[in-house]
Amino acid sequence: MLKKECFYLGKIVSKFSFKGEVLIKLDTDEPEAYTKMESVFVDYNDNLVPFFIEKSSLHKSDLLRAKFEDVDTEEDADDLMRCDIYLPLDQLPELEGDKFYFHEIIGFTAEDVNFGKIGTITGVNDSSYQALFEIDHNGNEILIPVNDDFIKKVDKKNKIILLETPPGLIEIYL
Template identity: 40%
Template sequence: MTQDDCYLLGYIVKSHGTKGQVVFHLDVDYPEEYEDLESIFLEIKGDLIPYFIESFNLQKKSRAIVQLEGLDTMEKALALVGTSIFMPLETLEELGDDQFYYHEIQGFEVSDENLGVLGTVREVYSVATQNLIALDYQGSEVLIPIVEGIVLKADRAEQRVSVNLPEGLLEIYTGGGEVDGESERDGDDEN
């Protein structure tokens, strides 16, 4: 199993107690869908290592206290803090044509209704307030909010994300339209 065959589920953020439990941060929209997990993969030194789950206690804010098989001391748990958690892509529910998983649009071309092709999806950031598509446009990183009305659709066959950017969004990142501190009345000396 390689990372290309998997998606990132989250991270181990800390140990819990003295019997080897760890705390997962689940970087997903619906953490409750993962309460019945039987196994996961942990990235250790570049390899994906399978671990069976003995207990999974979902907490609030996308956190779960988890007991992994073979992890029975605090020292073993501490050694895994910061480790990435992966799941096989085949375990994902198939989505409708108007939906997409964030990992699957990486590398897709981004095309605006008015401006045409802007660039390629470099990454999708999941932050507390909203999710953002990151792409490079004219030498600047541009972040596009993934919200209805801005991100219109993702076409898997064409590998294209269609957007309708609000007026001025690109200029925020590229510096276009700035006056550079100059007065609009240049040439009008009033001495």
């Protein structure tokens, strides 16, 4: 399994018991949707390694307490600390309406109500507080905040996102 075929689910943040249980900080708004998983991929030494889950339950709000097969001691669990957890893309829940996952809008055409066609979405920068659409406009990069107030329509069938940005925002980049 390759990372590009998966989505990031969370990170192993601590040990929970002397029997090898770990706590996984889930990066999701719906942690309860991931309590019945049978397996996950652990990014171990830059390889996605499958780990089968014997049992799991929510711990506090967004932590998943998990017991992996063949991880039976604190030392075994220590080896997995700070590792990222992934699942295959086909396990992502389907989103309704204008909701979307960042990876699925790459290649969409961005259009603005007033400006017209802006360009092609090449990525989403979510490394800061405000996620940004990265849009290629004839070789120029345009950054537009991923903001519900700006997004007027998401047409998944035709791969178009219709935006209404503040006057002058797009022109700053041109």
